[in-house]
């Protein structure tokens with residue numbers, strides 16, 4: 234899919250509506266989430282497996298992640314300035330690794346938080362429960 | 372202020388483990404009881420199943436109260452920094468708020484304390500800087516009340532397996548849960564070490580009991596309300612009995628502010644804010660405080676008057692001191708096969724041999740496996756510390772190992788410090804204008820030594836059971852409290868070093884009782900609710916016989 238196709242798809246999905254992130258930033262966030270939790274043959278990645286929906290919903294007023302609403306756009310714009318979403322996965326991993334080990338402690342902390350938000354969205358999404366072996370029977 | 376017409380003989384503040392039992396026993400004994408509870412109903416509809424906002428993982432909120440209108444101030448013992456916290460933030464020391472208190476959403480491990488848990492000071496001596504003391508009563512005083520709680524609340528267990536205790540007078544009313552796959556593995560490890568094992572007693576129905584069905588073995592037990600009402604607490608036993616007697620009024624959304632006294636200092640009643648925010652004053656012959664160890668201390672300390680400038684029961688500066696909970700050292704073991712069979716509630720195998728008699732440390736703990744852990748709890752608290760926090764390897768680890776990790780952990784009997792305490796914050800008030808709690812200090816360093824010893828035993832057990840990798844966080848000095856909070860109004864013969872007498876009556880106030888975990892002198896090497904309830908039965912009998 235080209236960027237414009239992804240963008241038009243995102244603006245159609247109600248789960249991707251956001252008052253905090255612009256469509257372009259959502260495209261970038263989706264790409265980041267797919268490196269934090271990569272899709273594979275057995276299960277979805279972060280962008281379609283619940284992490285994106287969770288983060289967008291909870292960046293809104295009153296959500297779990299509302300205190301982060303001003304940092305997300307800044308972080309995503311900085312990644313996008315380097316064309317993050319269009320890079321190959323290996324190069325994306327390098328850029329994210331740079332965030333993880335950034336000399337700037339605030340940048341390191343934010344990346345850790347973002348990764349944790351992704352895991353929260355993913356592992357609280359019932360669609361991913363049976364994949365790890367958590368089956369709800371009652 | 373409205374004056375509520377007072378047909379009541381007893382006011383009970385707090386409808387939790389202790390308060391619920393006391394209200395039920397007194398109402399059935401013919402007393403007219405007012406039961407005040409700041410929260411409301413805690414059932415599946417109100418508590419839901421949000422994996423990030425619940426009483427087990429309160430990352431962004433709680434599901435069983437209290438609301439954000441109940442802040443506390445927490446002082447870091449290392450830096451002296453004070454912060455105002457919401458109930459779901461680290462350091463707040465939350466339990467729950469609502470009908471049943473903690474018992475509406477708890478794990479329901481229903482342990483009796485060990486006879487030596489009541490005699491810690493005479494067994495071990497008092498370490499420097501500690502306020503360690505014996506209880507004024509012993510195991511034998513509580514045994515009949517333990518048995519009554521087990522029968523009336525409904526506990527499933529095997530009395531003959533409780534080898535660390537004197538023989539029971541009667542069996543548990545229900546057979547224990549079957550041993551899980553994880554339990555079988557841990558039992559093999561314990562056998563190899565020569566350690567005897569026990570199925571932890573649970574206040575959960577293994578067969579229809581008390582008019583409620585058997586457990587359906589679901590995966591959302593601890594931290595959540597039971598979907599079929601087979602988890603037993605005060606909310607579905609003694610509180611309904613109190614109401615059915617026709618002699619108990621339960622008022623929810625009722626936030627007690629202070630005790631009222633006459634000129635001479637005698638307790639007249641309680642002032643509370645009702646659900647509409649109206650201040651109401653109500654009188655009775657007897658008042659029982661059962662708001663949990665932190666809020667009960669707050670109520671006493673906030674009840675200042677010219678006759679009681681430091682609050683009620685606090686003439687010797689004892690109220691709020693000796694705050695305890697349980698250090699819970701936890702070892703996680705990774706096995707090469709699936710261990711979890713998918714069934715709740717979870718704890719299936721315990722070892723009690725390390726409660727006492729451990730070389731070089733004071734006291735000890737029961738060790739057991741844990742309740743079902745949600746995927747996100749496993750990610751946050753049980754993952755391999757060497758794992759990257761993002762990327763394919765992390766994802767693969769969860770997929771492969773979620774069912775292959777198990778915890779061994781235990782509630783360490785804490786060595787109390789008089790400086791671990793509840794006071795009243797001089798500045799911060801809640802939404803009713805009531806001054807809030809200020810938590811400060813830390814446990815005694817001996818607690819950390821015992822917890823470290825217990826972590827080593829947990830690691831040893833997992834190793835013998837065949838874990839291929841084991842990890843755990845070494846304990847460090849901190850303030851305890853939380854869901855197992857206790858100790859802030861401890862019992863004793865001597866008013867200089869205690870707050871209540873052996874019948875949980877506040878020294879100097881013959882019509883004021885404490886009916887919750889506050890009265891524990893020490894908090895045992897076991898989960899506390901059954902002891903809180905046993906004491907509540909005993910206190911209620913005492914009130915019935917004396918009023």
Ligand SMILES: Cc1cc2nc3c(=O)[nH]c(=O)nc-3n(C[C@H](O)[C@H](O)[C@H](O)COP(=O)(O)OP(=O)(O)OC[C@H]3O[C@@H](n4cnc5c(N)ncnc54)[C@H](O)[C@@H]3O)c2cc1C
Nearest residue numbers: 385387389409468472473478479480627662887888898900
């Ligand atoms: C998730 C979880 C798991 C647990 N698992 C176990 C377990 O397996 N085994 C075990 O033994 N224990 C367990 N516990 C702990 C157990 O629930 C507590 O030990 C027990 O409930 C404490 O009883 P209590 O009577 O002291 O206070 P609570 O049960 O906390 O009751 C106090 C009540 O008073 C109310 N209150 C407080 N202040 C006021 C006021 N000013 N006005 C009006 N009302 C007020 C509160 O809202 C609350 O409902 C668990 C707790 C939780 C939350």
